[in-house]
Amino acid sequence: MNALMPNYGYPTVSFERGEGAYLFDMDGRCYLDFAAGIAVNSLGHSHPALVSALQEQAERLWHVSNLYAIPDQVRFAERLCGLSFADGVFFCNSGTEAMEGAVKAARRFHAHNGQPEKWRSITLEGSFHGRTIAMLSASKNTKHLDGFGDPADGFDIVPGHNMSALRDAITLETAAIVAEPIQGEGGLRPLEEDYLRNLRATADEFGLLLVFDEVQTGFGRTGKLFAHEWSGVTPDVMACAKGIAGGFPCGAVLATDAVASTMTAGSHGSTFGGNPLAMAVANANFDVLTSEGFLDNVVCSGEALQAGLREVADRHPDIISGIRGKGLMIGMVVAAPFTNTQLGDAARDADLLTVVAGENVLRMLPPLIIGDEEIKQAVDAIERACQTLATSSDD
Ligand SMILES: Cc1ncc(COP(=O)(O)O)c(C=O)c1O
Incomplete structure (x- = not known):
């Protein structure tokens, strides 16, 4: 309990600084930020x-x-x-x-x-x-x-x-x-x-x-x-x-x-x-x-991210049952009995930040400036998160 109203609960992670698509917590741990302040930091951090x-x-x-x-x-x-x-x-x-x-x-x-x-x-x-x-x-x-x-x-x-x-x-x-x-x-x-x-x-x-x-x-x-x-x-x-x-x-x-x-x-x-x-x-x-080519890049990045996530979903259909969205507004539909919160938590453990949405969907809303490296890192993190969930359900 602290002096804040508890309407957001009491989040435990907090960040000291951000750079591009990355956020660094108080201990210096680096996260890939595919939440972007819930679709806010379009140009990433400290542009x-x-x-x-x-x-x-x-x-x-x-x-x-x-x-x-x-x-x-x-x-x-x-x-x-x-x-x-x-x-x-x-x-x-x-x-x-x-x-x-x-x-x-x-x-x-x-x-x-x-x-x-x-x-x-x-x-x-x-x-x-x-x-x-x-x-x-x-x-x-x-x-x-x-x-x-x-x-x-x-x-x-x-x-x-x-x-x-x-x-x-x-x-x-x-x-x-x-x-x-x-x-x-x-x-x-x-x-x-x-x-x-x-x-x-x-x-x-x-x-x-x-x-x-x-x-x-x-x-x-x-x-x-x-x-x-x-x-x-x-x-x-x-x-x-x-x-x-x-x-x-x-x-x-x-x-x-x-x-x-x-x-x-x-x-x-x-x-x-x-x-x-x-x-x-x-x-x-x-x-x-509005600079030349910026929005075209968003389209390309969105397609590449969706394609990568679809491959993960194909490998783990019992965890991710679908991918939907447009551009860099992408949702992974989580298959019950798994929940979007579980997948989001596992993604965070793999150093990737995402956001939950309704209908058991986990959202990716990355900064619009991401490139191939960040996309690969995010897809790998979701793969690892799926493996964590798969392993935990075997236990
Ligand atoms: C579509 C839509 N409309 C309105 C809002 C409310 O915006 P704010 O939280 O800035 O008041 C949101 C916030 O998530 C939203 O997604």
Whole structure:
């Protein structure tokens, strides 16, 4: 027991420093970090471009609030709009806050256009949108809601990949359909491209907005700047965070002009959102992500990692029953009676850090800068972890 609330339990491992894809614990033990702060440290640890952007900004100006213009905010917003469907951006500090902003923008759009009765969102089972009361209510995960009272109203949850259930849920009060292109925490479950196209068509048919939660999938994680680009389906509103500034807390809501223009002065805000420190790092991170060939490398690395993991899975089908995901967002489906926690612990003993997800999946979310050496090391570590589990089940 220590002075922290026990909501994260009390983790025993802590790190002293990081370099590229590696983390070093207090005893100097080196781990390959394929968790990357849960899809955050896209350029790995201590990337020189991010370090110098942060240092330079820290010496000039940290924070001023949004009562004053922040030129790097405008610059980053313009760059994001230039490479996405969006025409306007709002900056905040986290994924949950970005999703709150996205849902608020969808509600605001309809109210502004004379239909304030349209305020509900249709969300998908197995989704995760964050931990505020509203975002927990959007996902309606009973485990996460336990002890926090009744969910907030305004969210109607339907099973994914079931258009008739979704159409049945649409009422005159529906404002938006909300989806993650790949459900991350839910177990690395990609939504089929046809389904995404149907979501878009249905939103258009009923005058609803399509909101994508790209908090985990965005900023190069899947090998495109945003995961929805793989399907060609564009949303009206999108929430981003995690990899947006390589580890500096930052989130963003991106929206079309029709939506963004309804967020008039005073309608929304954030004290820290888009402050000079966050914007300096986010712009530097974006320079690297959008440099020539960077995202192609993510695609190649993702394919090589998946191929290596498939070979391990073929050798240990009773431990890993499948590999899924896109780019460097990869899930290993662990076969019962083994658990993702057991495989993750064995991987950590083999000096590899991973993250668990729903549906007994173990996630790999490495920094996007990894190459052949790190991929080989990770695959070897998973092989060793499988051998450990296989041996322990023989005992
Ligand atoms: C898809 C998705 N949305 C929202 C969130 C919440 O983000 P944050 O923890 O930054 O509030 C997460 C976090 O895992 C996420 O994966």
